[in-house]
Amino acid sequence: MSPVPAASAAPSTLRRSGRRLALAAAVLATTTALVVASMTAHAAVPPPAAGWNLVWSDDFTGAAGALPSSANWIIDTGTSYPGGPANWGTGEIQTYTASTANLAQDGAGNLRITPLRDAAGRWTSARIETVRADFKPPAGGVLALEGRIQMPNVTGTQAAGYWPAFWALGSPYRGNYQNWPGIGEFDVMENVNGLNQVWGALHCGYAPGGPCNEFNGLGVTRACPGSTCQSAFHAYRFEWDASVSPQQLRWYVDGQLFHTVSQSQVGDPYWGQMTSHAGYFLLLNVAMGGSFPNGVAGATTPTAATVSGRPMLVDYVAVYRRGGTSPSPSPTTSTPPPGGTVDAYGTIQAEAFTVQNGVIVEACAEGGQDIGYLRNGDWARYDNVDFGATGPRDFLARVASGAAGGVSGLVEVRLDSPTAAPIGSFAVGNTGGWQSWISVPGNVSAVTGRHSVYLTFTSGQPADFVNVNWFTFRR
Structure with missing residues (x-):
């Protein structure tokens, strides 16, 4: 990284780190x-x-x-x-x-x-x-x-x-x-x-x-x-x-x-x-x-x-x-669901997040897309998830991992903030490959009503450890 040579120069603002590659008219x-x-x-x-x-x-x-x-x-x-x-x-x-x-x-x-x-x-x-x-x-x-x-x-x-x-x-x-x-x-x-x-x-x-x-x-x-x-x-x-x-x-x-x-x-x-x-x-x-x-x-x-x-x-x-026209929905946004809510007990496609941090969307071997390259500190938010008046007993997620030996982490559920205490989680390591999918359950504490649901990913290692295809909650 080169120092800035003079006070009149533009700043050197190189902000990089090592992680994988991701998918003249006049002034009016x-x-x-x-x-x-x-x-x-x-x-x-x-x-x-x-x-x-x-x-x-x-x-x-x-x-x-x-x-x-x-x-x-x-x-x-x-x-x-x-x-x-x-x-x-x-x-x-x-x-x-x-x-x-x-x-x-x-x-x-x-x-x-x-x-x-x-x-x-x-x-x-x-x-x-x-x-x-x-x-x-x-x-x-x-x-x-x-x-x-x-x-x-x-x-x-x-x-x-x-x-x-x-x-x-x-x-x-x-x-x-x-x-x-x-x-x-x-x-x-x-x-x-x-x-x-x-x-x-x-x-x-x-x-x-x-x-x-x-x-x-x-x-x-x-x-x-x-x-x-x-x-x-x-x-x-x-x-x-x-x-x-x-x-x-x-x-x-x-x-x-x-x-x-x-x-x-x-x-x-x-x-x-x-x-x-x-x-x-x-x-x-x-x-x-x-x-x-x-x-x-x-x-x-x-x-x-x-x-x-x-x-x-x-x-x-x-x-x-x-002016202009609104851009089409992108990988960092999703179209609001009919009625404005998401059924917690239906299948929630992982790529249908509202906002994400560190998440990449890729083609899935089971059809459609999954979110991948997930590691410590990444998260995805799903808005207006409705749990109703009776809360779930657990949640189930479809996951795959090709993580190296000794690399694993937690898939967690949090409500309304990516830093809130998890209400449920499960641990996952290598499943046989990044497209070798298994369904893993995790217990959740009682929750009712409508919330923003965060899937967060926590690991003691800096490496990618999981992909997610979909998740759901079960009564």
């Missing part, structure tokens, strides 16, 4: 940012302007000290994805946690991500990513990603190593970590070392080099308008415009356009690689140290002069769409 006045952000704190999510639709948002209006909603966000922890490279592949030196000291709503409409240094000099911070991974423009339409953010209020030598970011990654990155930068990365806002600058960048193609000049990316930087990035909230916005040909990517701060990349600059097949998949998930984090701040500083960061405890404040994050 009507496509500028929806609003010019005021400098008042705790603004509500802006309502959509004429022709736009708000498709997802989080206003962080929870109680003081509360974590962000688990229905909206996954909290990344540690120093890598499971099985991934150390330091998230960027050289950053902090450990991410789910502690409310690092990550919490403040009770006044903001999310705070706070880097902290302990007495031994070790840094902790926080990183979250959206559960949804299907954000993309409708065919012939426009997608907008927007966040109203105040960067950590620290400058000068005390800010060395601070690296706040609001960005998006292509959905195939989940559970792969070898396909960057081909699947695409949109850096809506990045900043380092307390400089009054916002960096916007695109990562694509291949590294090193390629159409996006990796590992730097195609990036531009500018100062925040009016008040500095560190002293006030600003609205950072990214638009992907599929209504023009060639398509355009655009970056704004407080409604002011500062960077544009066209489809023709990227070219084929690289544009298709980053736009033809299911969509993108969003991330918010504050890293400490690493290739980008070190490259800009020309020295290793953070330093002894770096101060602890200056949070990034996030007022809201919102996703808007305009």
Whole structure:
């Protein structure tokens, strides 16, 4: 991984790890940012302007000290994805946690991500990513990603190593970590070392080099308008415009356009690689140290002069769409069932999940599809599963495994959150092959009513250990 050579360069944001491969027109006045952000704190999510639709948002209006909603966000922890490279592949030196000291709503409409240094000099911070991974423009339409953010209020030598970011990654990155930068990365806002600058960048193609000049990316930087990035909230916005040909990517701060990349600059097949998949998930984090701040500083960061405890404040994050037609359901979404519910006691096809983390859909030897390459930390969510007034006695899943000797894990059922305590589970190891299917029962505790059901996968080894074709509950 190459350090960033100068303060004017785009950040090096290589985020890779070792896991298996997974399956220029002018800017139109009507496509500028929806609003010019005021400098008042705790603004509500802006309502959509004429022709736009708000498709997802989080206003962080929870109680003081509360974590962000688990229905909206996954909290990344540690120093890598499971099985991934150390330091998230960027050289950053902090450990991410789910502690409310690092990550919490403040009770006044903001999310705070706070880097902290302990007495031994070790840094902790926080990183979250959206559960949804299907954000993309409708065919012939426009997608907008927007966040109203105040960067950590620290400058000068005390800010060395601070690296706040609001960005998006292509959905195939989940559970792969070898396909960057081909699947695409949109850096809506990045900043380092307390400089009054916002960096916007695109990562694509291949590294090193390629159409996006990796590992730097195609990036531009500018100062925040009016008040500095560190002293006030600003609205950072990214638009992907599929209504023009060639398509355009655009970056704004407080409604002011500062960077544009066209489809023709990227070219084929690289544009298709980053736009033809299911969509993108969003991330918010504050890293400490690493290739980008070190490259800009020309020295290793953070330093002894770096101060602890200056949070990034996030007022809201919102996703808007305009025009076009809705995309077809993708592997990360499913068509709502008739009547809006799923019968817990019917056969639930594993590939019919609503949202997933680390799951790959593949052809199944028994017909149809299964979900595969499942390992520790992966999960799939199935919404509106109705257990009725009388709960099940057990559940049954159709599974297969070609895991190596000594590799096994648990298939678990959880309700309403991927981190809730399991209500049932069974252990599985090698069944004779990844398409050698057997039906395995597991007891479940009493449950009634309608729930989001999570199949989660837990193992003491980092390797894939199971595929799932279908599951059901039995009375």
